[in-house]
Amino acid sequence: xxxxxxxxxxxEEKCRGCTNCIKRCPTEAIRVRKGKARIINERCIDCGECIxxxxxxxxxxxxDDFSCIxxxxxxxxxxxPTLYSQFKxxxxxxxxxxxxxxxGFDDVYEVARGAxxxxxxxxxxxxxxxxxxxxxxxxxxxxxxxxxxxFPNLIDNLVKLESPMEVSAKIIKRKTAVLKxxxxxxxGVFFITPCAAKVTSVKAPYENQKSSVDGVISIRDIYLKLLxxxxxxxxxxxxxxxxxxxxxxxxxxxEGLAIGTDKFLAVDGIHNVITILEAIENDKLEGVDFxxxxxxxxxxxxxxxxxxxxYVAKTRLKKHIDEAxxxxxxxxxxxxxEEDIVWTGNIVYKPVMKLDDDFGIAMKKLEDLExxxxxxxxxxxxxxxxxxxxxxxxxxxxxxxxxxDCIFKLxxxxxxxxxxxxxxxxxxxxxxxxxxxxxxxxxxxxxxxxxxxxxxS
Amino acid sequence: MGDRLLKLDxxxxxxxxxxxxxxxxxxxxxxxxxxxxPVFIKKAAVSMYEAEINAVIHGGGGSAHIEIDHxxxxxxxSDKGPGIPNLELxxxxxxxxxxxxxxxxxFGAGMGLPNIKRYxxxxxxxxxxxxxxxxxxxxxxxxxxxxxxxxxxx
Numbered sequence: 001x002x003x004x005x006x007x008x009x010x011x012e013e014k015c016r017g018c019t020n021c022i023k024r025c026p027t028e029a030i031r032v033r034k035g036k037a038r039i040i041n042e043r044c045i046d047c048g049e050c051i052x053x054x055x056x057x058x059x060x061x062x063x064d065d066f067s068c069i070x071x072x073x074x075x076x077x078x079x080x081p082t083l084y085s086q087f088k089x090x091x092x093x094x095x096x097x098x099x100x101x102x103x104g105f106d107d108v109y110e111v112a113r114g115a116x117x118x119x120x121x122x123x124x125x126x127x128x129x130x131x132x133x134x135x136x137x138x139x140x141x142x143x144x145x146x147x148x149x150x151f152p153n154l155i156d157n158l159v160k161l162e163s164p165m166e167v168s169a170k171i172i173k174r175k176t177a178v179l180k181x182x183x184x185x186x187x188g189v190f191f192i193t194p195c196a197a198k199v200t201s202v203k204a205p206y207e208n209q210k211s212s213v214d215g216v217i218s219i220r221d222i223y224l225k226l227l228x229x230x231x232x233x234x235x236x237x238x239x240x241x242x243x244x245x246x247x248x249x250x251x252x253x254x255e256g257l258a259i260g261t262d263k264f265l266a267v268d269g270i271h272n273v274i275t276i277l278e279a280i281e282n283d284k285l286e287g288v289d290f291x292x293x294x295x296x297x298x299x300x301x302x303x304x305x306x307x308x309x310x311y312v313a314k315t316r317l318k319k320h321i322d323e324a325x326x327x328x329x330x331x332x333x334x335x336x337x338e339e340d341i342v343w344t345g346n347i348v349y350k351p352v353m354k355l356d357d358d359f360g361i362a363m364k365k366l367e368d369l370e371x372x373x374x375x376x377x378x379x380x381x382x383x384x385x386x387x388x389x390x391x392x393x394x395x396x397x398x399x400x401x402x403x404x405d406c407i408f409k410l411x412x413x414x415x416x417x418x419x420x421x422x423x424x425x426x427x428x429x430x431x432x433x434x435x436x437x438x439x440x441x442x443x444x445x446x447x448x449x450x451x452x453x454x455x456x457s
Numbered sequence: 458m459g460d461r462l463l464k465l466d467x468x469x470x471x472x473x474x475x476x477x478x479x480x481x482x483x484x485x486x487x488x489x490x491x492x493x494x495p496v497f498i499k500k501a502a503v504s505m506y507e508a509e510i511n512a513v514i515h516g517g518g519g520s521a522h523i524e525i526d527h528x529x530x531x532x533x534x535s536d537k538g539p540g541i542p543n544l545e546l547x548x549x550x551x552x553x554x555x556x557x558x559x560x561x562x563x564f565g566a567g568m569g570l571p572n573i574k575r576y577x578x579x580x581x582x583x584x585x586x587x588x589x590x591x592x593x594x595x596x597x598x599x600x601x602x603x604x605x606x607x608x609x610x611x
Binding site: 152153281282283349351353354355356357359360362363364365366367369370394 | 461463465486487489490491492495496498499502503506525527572600601
């Protein structure tokens with residue numbers, strides 16, 4: 001799998017080869033071939049739109065099985081704040097976190113806490129000099145990858161800080177190693193994720209940085225395990241440590257609000273994100289210092305690997321935010337942290353739409369593409385397996401599709417061929433002409449007879 | 458293949474701000490497919506967009522003609538509008554003759570021509586009062602080194 005690990009993948013058995021996912025994909029990364037939806041690896045940004053849209057649940061996310069925690073001596077769960085919103089309001093956050101200890105974990109550290117560290121670091125970035133504004137949050141890995149393939153001019157605007165997940169993993173691993181006297185390799189840190197993009201960012205980090213997370217378990221997979229032990233959970237330990245600002249990150253707007261500037265814009269839903277990024281790229285967005293862009297509608301609460309409806313989740317999260325705000329013990333003075341959370345590498349533009357590396361050939365292909373596109377019906381029906389007529393034209397010049405993949409083109413060709421056959425059929429070799437003439441005379445006689453019959457009646 | 462020339466033509470609808478910007482957004486897509494370095498794509502897209510909007514707002518619609526060769530993109534935006542009486546004034550930032558109605562829609566900030574000047578390598582304006590305006594914008598570009606890789610579908 002190498003560089004191209006993707007969490008989002010296809011369940012061959014369930015896929016019917018319909019056109020729902022190809023039309024929804026924001027990077028035109030899916031084609032239907034031999035009745036199955038295929039993903040173009042380089043283009044997929046793991047946003048999970050296809051998982052959400054598929055009526056047959058054929059698109060899925062590869063996450064780690066719960067058993068991945070077993071090989072480690074000391075196991076730490078780091079749940080995304082979205083997790084709190086998945087359970088009924090009567091369970092408070094601390095009880096929920098303590099339940100992790102009943103299902104096989106030794107410790108829990110809230111990613112909401114890591115979010116608070118990232119917030120602080122972002123604040124100083126914004127206040128600093130010489131940065132490209134608006135800064136764009138890098139918390140959502142699908143958005144980062146979207147920028148990498150579609151908005152290369154905005155790479156410099158990204159907040160080059162590690163995500164709350166990575167920061168949390170780093171901090172708790174170091175602390176635990178010191179406190180428990182363990183080797184870092186004996187400590188397993190497991191992220192409890194609402195989305196597929198986070199899985200990819202752990203398994204295939206941007207530009208070969210190494211993730212500190214040892215496994216990623218989906219909220220869906222852990223939900224029932226936690227729920228079944230929740231009633232037995234006792235609040236033996238104060239595991240809830242994050243303040244309301246960290247918890248609020250799960251919401252769209254949470255990260256922006258935490259930063260404490262009026263000049264922020266929060267956008268959620270990948271297609272809305274594209275609209276805003278286009279506006280930034282075209283210099284059409286003014287007076288904004290910070291962009292919080294989240295791939296899922298509703299923010300992380302709307303992640304494809306959650307169990308609860310996003311609106312219900314939003315209401316439930318509010319309760320946790322309010323509680324955290326009211327509790328005095330959660331007025332976090334952030335401890336100093338030694339971790340370096342600034343990116344060591346940068347992400348590099350991936351020109352996945354480029355037609356050819358040779359400019360002359362690219363020009364030729366583009367010319368052909370325009371001609372082919374003009375000839376296609378323009379219905380964007382998807383029956384050819386490409387998301388639009390233009391995408392089919394592009395596939396044809398790339399050599400991965402044919403003009404007759406278009407059912408309208410195919411019909412046109414069949415009709416032309418039929419017309420040609422009819423025309424050929426009427427042509428008679430000279431030696432057979434006699435026969436033909438005789439036949440014609442017979443026909444004439446018949447016609448005459450008919451006319452006579454008519455007259456009689 | 459260095460002398461290959463790609464020509465494109467688009468109509469620009471009059472006073473239809475919903476469609477405004479479609480031509481420039483199309484050209485942007487083509488430049489991406491040609492593998493032009495994104496920095497130059499931005500220059501071309503923004504300057505063409507501004508010129509297109511000008512033709513929509515002031516020029517009563519018009520046409521866009523694009524020529525792309527191996528080193529540059531040339532953009533011609535023509536309208537048969539009222540023309541620009543005082544070009545020097547029009548080139549000043551913040552100067553605009555746009556109506557209140559247009560301004561309410563978020564246009565007419567007087568940044569159109571100055572922005573084009575900022576991004577274009579060559580800007581030529583031919584205008585005659587009562588007859589119309591033609592803008593010629595040239596952007597010289599480089600390509601991006603990053604290879605395009607589309608492997609087989611998985």
